[in-house]
Amino acid sequence: MIHFLYFFTLLSLYVSRRLLKIKKDRIGAAVACLILVLIMGGQLDNPDYITYQQIFSGPFYSKDPGFGVIIQILKTLGFTVVNFRLGIALIGLFLMSITVFRLVDNRVLFYLIYGIYPFLYDVVQARNFLVMSILVFSVQFLIDPSFKHGRLYFIFAMLIAISIQKVAIAYVPFVLLTNTQILKSRKQMLYLGIPVIVFLAAERGFVINLVTSIATSSDLTELNNYSTLNTRYGWLFFWAEQIFAYLLIVYANKIEQSDQQIVALANESPIDAVKLKFVSFMLIVNTYSFVFLPLFILDQNYTRIIRNLIPLNIIAVLIVCSRHQGELYLTKKRVILMAGLAVYQLVLLYMLFLGYQASIVDTTLNNNWLW
Numbered sequence: 001m002i003h004f005l006y007f008f009t010l011l012s013l014y015v016s017r018r019l020l021k022i023k024k025d026r027i028g029a030a031v032a033c034l035i036l037v038l039i040m041g042g043q044l045d046n047p048d049y050i051t052y053q054q055i056f057s058g059p060f061y062s063k064d065p066g067f068g069v070i071i072q073i074l075k076t077l078g079f080t081v082v083n084f085r086l087g088i089a090l091i092g093l094f095l096m097s098i099t100v101f102r103l104v105d106n107r108v109l110f111y112l113i114y115g116i117y118p119f120l121y122d123v124v125q126a127r128n129f130l131v132m133s134i135l136v137f138s139v140q141f142l143i144d145p146s147f148k149h150g151r152l153y154f155i156f157a158m159l160i161a162i163s164i165q166k167v168a169i170a171y172v173p174f175v176l177l178t179n180t181q182i183l184k185s186r187k188q189m190l191y192l193g194i195p196v197i198v199f200l201a202a203e204r205g206f207v208i209n210l211v212t213s214i215a216t217s218s219d220l221t222e223l224n225n226y227s228t229l230n231t232r233y234g235w236l237f238f239w240a241e242q243i244f245a246y247l248l249i250v251y252a253n254k255i256e257q258s259d260q261q262i263v264a265l266a267n268e269s270p271i272d273a274v275k276l277k278f279v280s281f282m283l284i285v286n287t288y289s290f291v292f293l294p295l296f297i298l299d300q301n302y303t304r305i306i307r308n309l310i311p312l313n314i315i316a317v318l319i320v321c322s323r324h325q326g327e328l329y330l331t332k333k334r335v336i337l338m339a340g341l342a343v344y345q346l347v348l349l350y351m352l353f354l355g356y357q358a359s360i361v362d363t364t365l366n367n368n369w370l371w
Contacts, residue, residue: 005135007048009035011112012065027101029065029107037093039123041086042370045363046124047356056081066163067127080108080371088126092133099136103275105319113314113341117348118307123364124306127165132308134161135171139312142178143277146270151175162318170305177284186287193290200294201235211315238296238303241348244285245313248340252320253283255333265324282316285309 016028030317043049056075059122061068074087120130138157143151161168165267176182182189188371256262256279265272289309295302321338323329330338 025165026101026107029097029111030165032108032111032115033093033097036111036119037089038362038370039368040089040129041083042368043123043364043370045083045367046135047359048124050266051143051165053081058082063125064164064166066160067130067165069132070164078184081258084190086127088130092122092129095137097135099140099181100140102140102271103278104315105322106318106323106328109328110311110314110318113318113345114311115139116345117352118343120349120352120360121304121307122211122362124360125302130303130310131161131165131168132311133156134164135308136311136315139278139281140274142174144274147338151178158328165189167308171308173288174285177288178281182284190287190290197293201297234300235297237351239293242286242293242296242306244290244340244344245309246289248337248344249279249286249313249316251333251337251340254281254319255337256280256320259323262324272324275324279316279319282309282312287310314341 016056044310056071061071068089071084071086077087081089100107100110122132134157138154141147141153141157144150147153155172158168158172161171215319256276262272262276266276267273286309289306292302292305295305317337321328321330321334323334328338329333
């Protein structure tokens with residue numbers, strides 16, 4: 001029953017916004033965000049729950065010192081081993097919401113879609129959730145020219161994220177993806193890269209040796225945990241996930257670039273120019289993500305690299321479907337785009353239910369100290 005109440009509450013917030021004809025519903029969005037904070041922060045049981053309790057109760061977490069600092073700050077503020085996840089939820093969703101409130105008018109809809117997926121994973125994987133939140137927050141430094149030293153800010157943010165979890169290393173190259181020439185040569189790069197990716201996927205031994213070499217020759221010793229073959233055919237689904245996300249953003253860009261009114265708005269309004277650039281930037285980001293496909297064959301944990309991009313992709317789709325306005329502008333192409341996003345989210349949610357309904361979904365929604 002709690003499953004339906006969860007989604008019904010978020011959906012009700014969105015419907016009430018439409019009925020009241022509120023263009024930028026800050027209150028409704030804040031309530032939707034608060035619901036996610038309470039669900040995440042009140043968690044009492046999940047596959048990683050005991051591990052994080054031990055981290056909080058133990059000495060300084062030197063393995064990932066950035067996360068250790070966050071834990072120490074939460075302790076100083078009075079958080080306990082029972083409620084410190086509430087502090088993590090507040091930090092992460094606050095950072096994410098800064099970008100959401102700036103670029104998205106349909107904010108309640110963002111929290112509804114994000115709440116479908118990957119929110120339930122984020123409830124479990126606290127460190128990865130913070131990395132994702134920092135990424136969503138810091139992308140604006142790369143696309144907004146008003147930040148004079150935006151690239152430096154982004155690198156600094158990624159260094160903080162890396163100190164929380166090493167997966168953030170995958171996002172450092174984003175500073176190179178803002179070059180307009182890369183956007184123009186995107187297709188050529190993809191065509192040249194596909195044979196290499198397929199070769200690496202076929203030569204699993206080569207990929208294993210490569211990952212092992214990187215782990216032993218650097219400080220990334222935890223890579224050794226993911227340098228063995230742990231999948232059979234599941235990687236086909238992960239590849240399909242990446243390909244579908246890429247095609248979704250390709251279609252979003254075609255709609256955005258073909259709308260002359262949007263292009264005109266971008267020439268007149270700084271924020272519309274940022275939104276237009278954001279959608280284009282996400283096309284490059286999703287193209288770059290193909291680099292990680294060979295890793296998906298080894299271990300599904302690598303798929304969190306593309307999972308952390310989902311909130312950014314949701315923002316891009318909502319920007320396009322609202323036509324930079326307060327309401328959804330549902331032309332035929334935009335309906336197809338929204339339908340594609342809905343299918344993508346629901347399929348991923350279904351796969352989550354298949355594998356982790358008892359350990360993640362049910363425990364998250366039922367075992368909460370707040371209720």
